[in-house]
Amino acid sequence: MSALIIMGIIALMLLTLGLFIRKGKGLMLLSGYNTLPKEQWDRIDKQLLSKTMGNLLLRMALCFALLGLSIYYGITWASFALLVAVIADPFVSSIILSRKMPEDIANQNKKAMKIALVISVIVFIGMGFLFYYGEAEPVVIVSNDAVQIKAMYGLEISFSEITDVTLIEQSMREIGVGTRANGYGGFGGTLKGNFSAGRRGSVLLFVKSGASPTLLIEREGGKDVYISFGDGEKTRELYRELEMIR
Numbered sequence: 465m466s467a468l469i470i471m472g473i474i475a476l477m478l479l480t481l482g483l484f485i486r487k488g489k490g491l492m493l494l495s496g497y498n499t500l501p502k503e504q505w506d507r508i509d510k511q512l513l514s515k516t517m518g519n520l521l522l523r524m525a526l527c528f529a530l531l532g533l534s535i536y537y538g539i540t541w542a543s544f545a546l547l548v549a550v551i552a553d554p555f556v557s558s559i560i561l562s563r564k565m566p567e568d569i570a571n572q573n574k575k576a577m578k579i580a581l582v583i584s585v586i587v588f589i590g591m592g593f594l595f596y597y598g599e600a601e602p603v604v605i606v607s608n609d610a611v612q613i614k615a616m617y618g619l620e621i622s623f624s625e626i627t628d629v630t631l632i633e634q635s636m637r638e639i640g641v642g643t644r645a646n647g648y649g650g651f652g653g654t655l656k657g658n659f660s661a662g663r664r665g666s667v668l669l670f671v672k673s674g675a676s677p678t679l680l681i682e683r684e685g686g687k688d689v690y691i692s693f694g695d696g697e698k699t700r701e702l703y704r705e706l707e708m709i710r
Contacts, residue, residue, distance in 0.1 A: 472533025478525035486577060488519025512564060520557045524550060529706040553669065556652055574645040598648045598656065602670040606705050611681070613691070615670055616648055617657035621681060621689065623709070635676040636690055664688065679703050 488510060527546050534542040602615035611621045632639060639659060647657020651671040661667045671678060671692040679699050681689040693699050
């Protein structure tokens with residue numbers, strides 16, 4: 465619910481600012497235009513500027529509102545598409561606007577636009593890597609003396625520290641996820657990393673929150689680990705493999 469609330473607050477702020485600027489008020493708040501000399505500022509089409517930037521902010525408000533919903537309902541492709549729109553729309557709008565501005569003012573903004581493009585590409589690549597790595601299911605390798613979990617927040621668990629292995633016929637959502645302390649909460653119910661689970665204490669999750677069953681590895685001197693895959697049979701196979709070796 466927290467993502468929905470945060471995105472809702474951002475959307476409301478952008479909506480308010482967009483309506484304000486679309487009416488031709490607060491134009492001096494716009495970066496790049498608030499530093500122009502008076503003689504250049506006087507030659508700008510204020511109506512065009514207010515309409516273009518106001519509409520941009522209103523579109524951004526809609527994107528953030530939809531992004532909150534897509535995260536809440538776990539629609540990964542929609543979340544990714546909306547993030548692309550949030551990054552690309554301001555840049556594209558700036559290019560279109562600059563072409564309608566006096567040439568000397570447009571030329572001053574070209575350098576800033578190139579920097580913005582580079583930053584946007586870096587952010588997009590970084591976000592893409594984060595989502596790909598975060599959403600990928602963990603690779604669990606069982607050897608003769610340890611369980612290795614290859615994933616974001618992955619670790620290696622020695623058999624000597626495992627006190628019990630249990631297959632719970634419930635999803636992590638039914639068991640109780642707890643509160644994220646230092647972890648990844650993805651769009652498709654993917655949860656990885658450190659969570660605080662009340663009386664169960666601090667735990668490590670590598671789960672699809674809505675998938676069942678869930679494998680619980682209890683450890684001595686370490687955090688208990690919960691694992692579940694989108695395919696429940698894959699979780700059962702891991703449980704059987706651990707039972708055979710232990």
